Amino acid sequence: MCTGKCSRCIGIILFPLALCAIVSNILLYFPNGQVLQLSEITDLVWFFHGILGAGILAILPAFMMLGAGGAGCCANRCGVSRCVEMALQGLHNSS
Template sequence: MCTGKCSKCIGITLLPLAACAIVSNILLYFPNGQVLQLSEITDLVWFFHGILGAGILVILPAFMMMGAGGAGCCANRCGMLLSVVLSLLGFAGGAYCAVISSLGLIGGPLCNTGDGEYLYPFRNDTLE
């Protein structure tokens, strides 16, 4: 049995997950459906972790995996090498998204203090 059939199934599964990551990152720019000023949007959103990391860099291997399979799929060494390289690229994109998201969870939310000033009340900015 060729592994191309399994990779085709994985590629089909990765496409909606990458689309959800892109949509989720875009929604971070419009919280509650409102258009905010640039200073009111959290700083880690500008790293485009959902659009670039978990979106585009995961869609590339997903399309490669969907194209896998068929007659003589295991004998195509160049295609297998490209699949491995694109899978590593997708892994790197997912890891980038996980790191930036973790940093966002550690830093906490950007909050309105009530006087129109936005700051991170839970962030520990001390050197000690």
């Protein structure tokens, strides 16, 4: 498997995972379907770690990986290295 096909597969898998992270972290605002008071929501929920770090910042490398996995670009090392850099940035920001 060439690097273009591999990065394309990873990019396709990363989209639903990022959407699941965004939805699950939005649901933290409404536990058991109840609307909480502002003082009852913890600081970790207010900091948007899951929405920004695991969601939005994970979509950026997914776009880069899909772009690097275009037709006939097995030797696209620059695109793949940018994908790795973006993935590391997303990993660093989500932790």
